[in-house]
Amino acid sequence: MNYRLGAFGWLTSPEFIKEGGASNAGLLDQLAALQWIKQYIHLFNGDPERVTVFGQSAGASSILHHLTSYGGPQLGRKYGPPPFLRAILQSPAFFPQVDDKKEQSIYSNLLKLTNSYSLEDLRNTDSRVLQFASNFMIQTAKYGQFTFGPAVDDLLVPAPLSILLDKGFYWPKYQVMVADNGNEGLLFSPPTVQSDSSFRSLISQRLPGLTPEGLEEVVKMYPTDDSFTPKQRVQRVANAISELAVLCNTQYVLKAYGGPYRNAYNYKFGVYPGFHGQDAFFTVSLHLFLLGCHFLLLYI
Numbered sequence: 001m002n003y004r005l006g007a008f009g010w011l012t013s014p015e016f017i018k019e020g021g022a023s024n025a026g027l028l029d030q031l032a033a034l035q036w037i038k039q040y041i042h043l044f045n046g047d048p049e050r051v052t053v054f055g056q057s058a059g060a061s062s063i064l065h066h067l068t069s070y071g072g073p074q075l076g077r078k079y080g081p082p083p084f085l086r087a088i089l090q091s092p093a094f095f096p097q098v099d100d101k102k103e104q105s106i107y108s109n110l111l112k113l114t115n116s117y118s119l120e121d122l123r124n125t126d127s128r129v130l131q132f133a134s135n136f137m138i139q140t141a142k143y144g145q146f147t148f149g150p151a152v153d154d155l156l157v158p159a160p161l162s163i164l165l166d167k168g169f170y171w172p173k174y175q176v177m178v179a180d181n182g183n184e185g186l187l188f189s190p191p192t193v194q195s196d197s198s199f200r201s202l203i204s205q206r207l208p209g210l211t212p213e214g215l216e217e218v219v220k221m222y223p224t225d226d227s228f229t230p231k232q233r234v235q236r237v238a239n240a241i242s243e244l245a246v247l248c249n250t251q252y253v254l255k256a257y258g259g260p261y262r263n264a265y266n267y268k269f270g271v272y273p274g275f276h277g278q279d280a281f282f283t284v285s286l287h288l289f290l291l292g293c294h295f296l297l298l299y300i
Contacts, residue, residue: 001029001030001033001034002029002033003026003027003029003030003033004025004026004029005026005134005148006131006134006135006137006138006147006148007110007130007133007134007137007148008025008026008130008134009024009025009026009029009148010024010025010026010148010149010150010151011023011025011106011107011110011148012024012103012107012151012153013100013103013104013106013107013108014100014103014104015104015107016103016107016119017153019118019119019120020119021119023151023153023156023157024065024150024151024153024156024157026062026150027062027065027066027069027150027156027157028156030062030066031066031069031082034051034053034066034082034083034084035083037051037083038051038083038084048083049085050085050086051083051084051085051086052084052085052086052087052088053066053084053086053087053088054087054088054090055087055088055089055090055092056090056091056277056279056280056283057090057091057092057093057276057277058093059090060089060090060091060092060093060178061092061093061094061150061249062150063087063089063092064089064092064094064161064249064253065150065156065157065161066082066084067082067087067170067171067174067176067253068157068161068164068165068169068170068171069082069156069157069171070155070156070158071158071159071164071169071170072164072168072169072170072171072172073171073172074168074169075158075169081171082171084174085174085175086174086175086176086177087174087175087176087177088176088177088179089176089177089178089179089253090179090279090280090283091179091180091181091184091246091276091277091279092178092246092249092250092253093184093245093246093249093276094149094150094161094245094249095145095149095206095244095245096160096162096206096207096208096244097149097150097151097152097160097208098151098208099208099209102208103151106137106147106148109137110122110133110134110137113133113136113137114129114130114133134148142190142205143188143189143190143192144187144188144189144190144241145188145205161249161252162248162249162252165252165253165255165256166252166255166256168256170256172256172257173263174257174263175257175263176253176257176263176264176265177264177265177266177267178250178253178254178264178265178266179250179266179267179268179269179279180246180247180250180266180268180269181246181268181269181270181274181275181276181277181278181279182268182269182270182271182272182273182274183238183242183273183274183275183276184238184241184242184245184246184247184274184275184276185237185238185239185240185241185242185243185244185245185246185276186234186235186238186241186242186273186275186276187275187276187277188238188241188245188276189234189237189238189241190202190237191230191234193233193234193237194230194233194234196219196224199219199222199224199236199237199240200215200219202237203215203218203219203240206241206244206245207244218240221240222236222239222240224236246276250266254266269282
């Protein structure tokens, strides 16, 4: 399904909201598409009560946001559950949301790049200028980061995903399959992070709001010494990023949906080197093979 990306889909900040902007427009686009599917899938011989959604990486993270949308039935009863029954989440990659100060910095930077002073100015700006500015901000982001993404908005996303899943604020009774790969974090790990000080700096960036005591606990979880080679030091970073961005999300899903509902399944893709997204090729290949068998049987 199509949905808005970059600044078009994920712009937010206190000032942006005050001026009439809507956070998480990309998620709202997805929700509209899912509602359209449920309404019209019967015209394609589909069952509106048995829709399955499938996503990898940002797509899996999007599905996870819908499973926790509005805080589940406890908080979002008037909005209703997401319009599907089953979900397949391959490597649900998602970093914790940045704080208001960082969000405001991103919004201010976009205004500056487009010679704008307000949201109204942005709405009257040539779309090609906005596209250039959005792409520039993404391309100049720090290694392994993407500038834009879902954010806590006190409505569709009332709190960080980990808290929502851990505290029971999600839509139950969905059937989910969640997957992760053997080396998820390597693609997002800066090779220049070789020392403890640079490792601390990286973790602080990826976990905004982490206390100094918490930071030291994280460092202890991924020890290193003078015998480590540069490759081993990069792998140390990759291990931390893997757990922070993907594996923790996987565990929260399994705990939430594999508990009293027993509706959670998990697979781990261990084919070397197990990079983030590597399993997608095998998934697509399997689907094409099954589709080919289907058409072959039609003509036999």
